[in-house]
Amino acid sequence: MxxxxxxxxxxxxxxxxxxxxxxxxxxxxxxxxxxxxxxxxxxxxxxxxxxxxxGKPALLSALAEDGFVRFTAELQDNARLARREKGDSSVSALHNYVACYVDFAVENAAYYDLMFGREIWKTAQATESLKEVAYASFKTFVDTVVDWQQDGLLVDDVDALRYAQVAWASLHGLSRLLIDGIYIEQAARASMIETMALMISQCLARPE
Known part of the structure; x- marks a missing residue:
């Protein structure tokens, strides 16, 4: 046949x-x-x-680039929605953002593994196009932190870049533990997301 x-x-x-x-x-x-x-x-x-x-490196870079585009779009949509809903508390707004990040990572694990994995970055095989998209994605997060400061969710005397780096590392760490199966209970996942948002809000919220 x-x-x-x-x-x-x-x-x-x-x-x-x-x-x-x-x-x-x-x-x-x-x-x-x-x-x-x-x-x-x-x-x-x-x-x-x-x-x-x-070749395979170009294919993997293209996949990672695709992942960053989708990832950034979802986070931007979440941040824009939070800014429109001014009635939300800081904890609620940050909780929604943390949940959006973690949900994308867990539900798109293959993309996420490529976006932040050693298969591309450690071997220095990232294409220039991927580097640009990945940098733009992080820059968007830094801009979101600045928006949070302007909206009064976070204190404005903290360096937005350094805060973004540390917050991103925390979000990535939680996501990796969930993807790798270290934490598997759905109830625990929801509780950890809530706790992370609460910690961010309490540690860096504007004083009343």
Whole structure:
């Protein structure tokens, strides 16, 4: 029986390759994925695949870049919503942001592993495009911290950059523990998110 290749409209193949690759990584891990296996999964020739990615490092960088775009968009939407809802307390606003960060990380673990994993950064294989998107994502978080200060959620005499670095590390640490299965109880996850938001609010809230 002849193996009929799938056909794609112009521009669809790259998206299909990225979508299939993240599924493969989620199921089998980074080491098991290969350009040949990906081409076979999607149903195209390796030549067609190499028109979009010149090798596995470029593919992984593109996946991480895609993850950062989605991640940043969700966090920005959350922050904008919090600013519109001025009636929310500082604890509520920060809780929603922490929950948004952690939920994205846990529910998109394959993306998150690539975005912050050693497979790309430790091996110095990040593309310039990925570096730009990753930096822009963190810059957005710094801007969010500045907004929190302006809205009175945090004191304004704390350096926004340093605060963002430490807060990001805390969010990342909690997310990694959940992704790696160290913490597995849903009730504990919700409680830790609430506690982190409370700590941020109490430690850096404006004095009454």
């Amino acid at each position: 002849t193996n009929v290749k799938k056909t794609y409209h112009h521009g669809d193949l790259r998206r299909s390759l990225l979508d299939e690759a993240v599924v493969m990584i989620d199921e089998t891990g980074f080491d098991a994925i290969s350009m040949r296996k990906l081409a076979d999964k999607v149903g195209v020739s390796r030549t067609a695949l190499y028109h979009h990615f010149d």
